[in-house]
Amino acid sequence: MFHSTSPVVNIVAGAALLVAALAPALAQDVAKEVIASPNAPEAIGPYSQAIEAGGFVFLAGQIAIDPSTGELMADLGIEDQTRMVLENLQAVLEEAGLTMDNVVSTSVFLSDLDDFSAMNEVYATFFGDAPPARATVEVSRLPRDVAVEISAIAVR
Numbered sequence: 001m002f003h004s005t006s007p008v009v010n011i012v013a014g015a016a017l018l019v020a021a022l023a024p025a026l027a028q029d030v031a032k033e034v035i036a037s038p039n040a041p042e043a044i045g046p047y048s049q050a051i052e053a054g055g056f057v058f059l060a061g062q063i064a065i066d067p068s069t070g071e072l073m074a075d076l077g078i079e080d081q082t083r084m085v086l087e088n089l090q091a092v093l094e095e096a097g098l099t100m101d102n103v104v105s106t107s108v109f110l111s112d113l114d115d116f117s118a119m120n121e122v123y124a125t126f127f128g129d130a131p132p133a134r135a136t137v138e139v140s141r142l143p144r145d146v147a148v149e150i151s152a153i154a155v156r
Contacts, residue, residue, distance in 0.1 A: 011107060011135045030054045037095035040088045041065035044143070049092045057096050061109070061151040062088040063143055074146045078115040082122040085150050090126070093154060102154040103132045109149040113138035119148055 035050035035057065036042075043049055043060065050059045064073040064081035065088070073084055090100055110119060116136065124131070132152070142149050 035092060035096045037091045039067055039091035041067050050096060052096060055156045057098060057154040059089055059092055059152040061149040063146045063149050072144050074144060078118045078147050079122050081146060081148050082119045085148055086126045089150060089152055098154050100126050101128060103152050104155050105133045105153040107151045108134060108136040109139050109142060111139060111142050111147050115147060
């Protein structure tokens with residue numbers, strides 16, 4: 001098992017292990033299905049809200065955008081941004097017929113690691129007794145200058 005003290009190296013190594021684990025299934029012409037929820041913000045670039053392949057649902061990173069108005073909520077505090085991000089992920093999961101209990105891994109990107117505790121308190125309310133594996137890193141900047149972005153992987 002690979003381990004580094006660098007969170008970025010650990011994320012990259014984890015992604016490489018996931019790709020290696022999925023490679024046999026994906027090499028068998030596994031269908032790729034786009035999942036799009038009208039109850040989550042539309043993609044703001046050339047990507048999908050989520051892709052299902054090989055029994056996994058890969059959810060793109062969500063930021064604090066109100067899906068009903070399309071309004072960026074970057075002025076909210078970290079708790080409210082985290083709540084909105086997780087509600088947006090939840091909406092995409094529901095479109096796929098899944099719940100937060102299906103999430104097996106998340107990646108949390110914070111613009112300020114001092115926000116970790118406050119983010120973590122809200123995050124914990126969205127997951128039961130078996131929360132997903134998680135990597136949390138501080139980044140120099142996030143899209144549209146939000147405080148938090150979260151991506152996820154779920155399984156059927």
